[in-house]
Amino acid sequence: MKKVIVTGAGGFVGRALTKKLSADCFVYALAYSEKEKNNIPNNPNTKILVGDLSDPNSFVCEINDDIDIVYHLAWCGISTAEYKDINVQKRNFELSINAVKLAEKTRAKRFVFVGSNQEYVYGKNSIDNEIVNASIYGVCKRCCNQLCQVIAKDKMEYVSTAFTNVFGVGDYSKRTANVFIHKMLSGESLDLIEGNNLYDWTYIDDAVDGLIAAGFCGKSDKQYYIGNRQLRTFREIMINVSQVIGSNVELNFGRYTDTTYTDYLKFDLDALYNDTGFECKADFRESILKTAEWVKCLDWEV
Numbered sequence: 001m002k003k004v005i006v007t008g009a010g011g012f013v014g015r016a017l018t019k020k021l022s023a024d025c026f027v028y029a030l031a032y033s034e035k036e037k038n039n040i041p042n043n044p045n046t047k048i049l050v051g052d053l054s055d056p057n058s059f060v061c062e063i064n065d066d067i068d069i070v071y072h073l074a075w076c077g078i079s080t081a082e083y084k085d086i087n088v089q090k091r092n093f094e095l096s097i098n099a100v101k102l103a104e105k106t107r108a109k110r111f112v113f114v115g116s117n118q119e120y121v122y123g124k125n126s127i128d129n130e131i132v133n134a135s136i137y138g139v140c141k142r143c144c145n146q147l148c149q150v151i152a153k154d155k156m157e158y159v160s161t162a163f164t165n166v167f168g169v170g171d172y173s174k175r176t177a178n179v180f181i182h183k184m185l186s187g188e189s190l191d192l193i194e195g196n197n198l199y200d201w202t203y204i205d206d207a208v209d210g211l212i213a214a215g216f217c218g219k220s221d222k223q224y225y226i227g228n229r230q231l232r233t234f235r236e237i238m239i240n241v242s243q244v245i246g247s248n249v250e251l252n253f254g255r256y257t258d259t260t261y262t263d264y265l266k267f268d269l270d271a272l273y274n275d276t277g278f279e280c281k282a283d284f285r286e287s288i289l290k291t292a293e294w295v296k297c298l299d300w301e302v
Contacts, residue, residue: 001026001045003065005106007053007099008073010036012171013114013163016208017071022046028063032074053095056102067108069215072099072148077137078116089140096144100151111152112215113145115162115223117200120267123260134260149221157220161211162267164227168204168287169294177201180238181288181295184247191255195235198264202227203282203291213278225267228280244288 002025008014009029018029022043029048031037037048049062053074074095077088096113103111118138125132133139145160152158167177183190202210210226218224232240238251273279 067106070103110157113160117164160223164200189250199234203287206280213276217276224272
């Protein structure tokens with residue numbers, strides 16, 4: 001049985017990944033707090049450890065195996081005001097470096113860094129109208145990814161991955177998919193960007209399966225995009241979501257101004273399929289309907 005560490009196991013993707021891996025692997029699930037710990041499903045093949053990677057040694061004594069793969073998902077400030085907080089992102093740097101140190105101390109064979117499409121978000125500079133990086137969170141992710149890869153060199157294999165927008169059952173947050181679906185169910189109109197830019201929504205089941213494919217079968221020193229190989233525009237996705245839900249709310253495209261965009265040319269959308277055979281299988285309509293039922297049960301206000 002393979003032995004795996006998952007950092008950020010108390011988060012949306014981390015919980016789902018831990019649950020799926022526990023069917024065939026023994027998982028050391030690292031949760032940031034007792035609250036997050038309580039969100040992780042109990043399983044005989046899961047050992048939950050609480051902490052924030054400030055001291056990697058504090059986990060080493062609890063891990064009694066040589067590790068096959070470390071999945072590093074722990075990252076604060078993804079979709080809140082901390083998204084632009086330099087101090088928060090700097091802290092993520094430090095903890096990510098410690099995640100690589102933990103991997104080394106547990107003799108891990110492979111390290112998987114979980115990134116984001118935000119690494120390649122660009123926009124026009126208001127000073128000179130030049131195209132520049134436009135996401136503090138994304139730039140920190142990309143730089144941290146590169147730094148961790150250098151630190152891991154000659155110590156373990158290294159694979160990086162990236163998502164665009166993971167959604168689905170189990171997400172308690174106010175990420176865009178949950179907010180948009182909530183408003184459609186409530187009959188609220190949506191003020192949106194023009195929406196002609198390419199975009200992607202990836203259902204949680206596909207995201208987890210993609211991570212497993214990249215981690216177990218991907219090639220070292222490659223970055224894999226986990227999502228659909230054929231992208232659609234944001235406008236197309238939003239219209240499709242509205243149709244699936246049966247919502248008659250107004251989709252006010254162009255009412256909200258945002259000139260940033262993801263440069264998907266930075267990703268090889270076919271790499272994961274070519275190297276592992278993975279591609280998204282979740283039916284979009286069914287995924288939206290399941291997510292809509294989930295959102296109805298969430299106890300928060302937008």
